[in-house]
Amino acid sequence: MTGPKPGPKPGPKPGPKQDRSRATRQRLLEAAVACLAEHGWAGSTVAVVAERAGVSRGAAQHHFPTREDLFTAAVEYVAEERSQALRTIPTQDRRAVVAALVDLYTGPLFRAALHLWVAASNEDQLRPRVTELEARVGRESHRIAVDLLAADxxxxxxxxxxxxxxxxARGLGLATLLTDDRARRERVVAQWARILDEALG
Amino acid sequence: MTGPKPGPKPGPKPGPKQDRSRATRQRLLEAAVACLAEHGWAGSTVAVVAERAGVSRGAAQHHFPTREDLFTAAVEYVAEERSQALRTIPTQDRRAVVAALVDLYTGPLFRAALHLWVAASNEDQLRPRVTELEARVGRESHRIAVDLLAADxxxxxxxxxxxxxxxxARGLGLATLLTDDRARRERVVAQWARILDEALG
Incomplete structure (x- = not known):
């Protein structure tokens, strides 16, 4: 091609109003994950999250009509952010990849997801939403792990x-819930990374 | 020895009253685990368990003065029962041992323990009790696994x-919380039992 590329058809540019709305949504999602990780499902409501995010309750409810909407969206949003970050790590060193994968399950996101998961096992309103979410996030984690490990x-x-x-990795995340399990975890990860490296050939 | 063995020094024989008390305690512990597995921590109180066990609330409170007493004792009691049962399985077949160990984490006991564990992460009254309990049960599971696997x-x-x-095994237990994960689990267990068998030599 020689001439200038034709630009996209002019449409409504996202204005400051849309930007503000997106930023509000993002603040709510991040506050929701932090709230769930710290206070569990019983202590996590739309009102508590709105206050934490510095957003009016009305605005929060505009974005997320129900408590279930807010918290499943929050876990999904943060899981996607973390997956994207994982895709940028170098894959030459399989043991480093294993350590990075395990790290996915030892922070506030896993803690938040665990609270949601356990609550869903007893709450009919939550169960189908979380089951579907977990299946999706689980498939995506598996795909990323296969790529990073160059597994055939x-x-x-x-x-x-x-x-x-x-x-x-999920079991190691569970073990970290009540105590700082880091030293033991590092030894287990080092050993199993060695074993897995051989198993994958 | 030729003569009759000297009998134990006569002491108070456990009478029907002690038997009844023990049976009541056991009924409460079993009902507590089932209640926790089904309804989670929020839905598990001494009163609910007493009713389920067919025991008066006063008798329940005589055995277990607080909610924390009842539920930590219940998880410990059932964990010990299951550990004892595990000690009787044949150890010739390492893959069968791995499958039996994983089974420890996929039934109502693990579900109950998980609810207690997650609740303890947000409740100051519960946390030290459950942390101590988990450490004890964890050490015992490890000891049993080492013995059964003949691991050096x-x-x-x-x-x-x-x-x-x-x-x-704990991670596989978590995966079974919301969906019937049995078919996938069996394939994972078969593969990792093979890998572990080689790793242990």
């Missing part, structure tokens, strides 16, 4: 090896 | 391999 899933057992690694 | 912990990496397996 056409070989027998490789798919299950990667799945087991992510199950272990 | 003097070899480098073996201790961490067994720990990682139990972390994976």
């Amino acid at each position: 899933e056409s070989r027998p057992g490789v798919r299950e090896s990667v799945q087991g690694l992510l199950d272990m | 912990e003097s070899r480098p990496g073996v201790r961490e391999s067994v720990q990682g397996l139990l972390d994976m």
Whole structure:
């Protein structure tokens, strides 16, 4: 092509109003994850999150009509942010990849997701939403792990090896809930990264 | 020895009253685990458990003065029962041992423990009790796993391999909370039992 590329058809530019609305939504989502991680499901309501985010309750309810809407959207939003960040880590060193994958499950996001998960197991209003969310986030984590580990899933057992690694990461996240489990976790991760490296060939 | 063995010094024989008290205590503990698994921490009180066990609230409070007493004792009691049962499985087949260990984390006991665990992360009254309980139960599970797997912990990496397996089992238990994950779990367990068998030598 020689001439200048034709620009996109002119449409309404996102104005300061849309920007403000997006920023409000984002503040609410981040506050919701922090609230869930700190206070659990019982202590997490739209009102508490609105106050934490410095947003009026009316504005919060405009973005998220129900408590379920707010907290499932929040866990999904933060999970996507973290997945994107993971995609940028270098993949030459498989052991570093394993450590980075396990780190996904030891911070406030996993803690928040765990509260939502456990609450959903007893609450009919929450269960289908969280089940669907977990399946989606789980598939995405698996896909990222396969890519980063350069795992060839056409070989027998490789798919299950990667799945087991992510199950272990979740278990390690659980162990970190009540005590600072870092020193033990690092030793376990180092050993299993070695084992997995051999298993994946 | 030829003559009859001397009998124990005569003491107060446990009478029907003590038997009844023990049976009541046991009924309360079993009802508490079932209640926690089904309704979560928020829905689990001494009164609800007493009713479920067919015991008066006064008798329940005589055995367990606080809600924390009842539910931590219940998780500990059932965990010990399950550990004892595990000690009787045959250990020739390491893959069967791995499957039996993972099974520890996929039933109502793990579900109950998980509710207690997650509640403890936000409740100051519960946290020290559950932290101490989890450490004790965790050490015992590790000891049993080492015995059943005939794992030689003097070899480098073996201790961490067994720990990682139990972390994976907890993660698999978590995955079973909202959906029936059995088919996937069996494939993961089969693959990791193979990998662990090689790793342990």
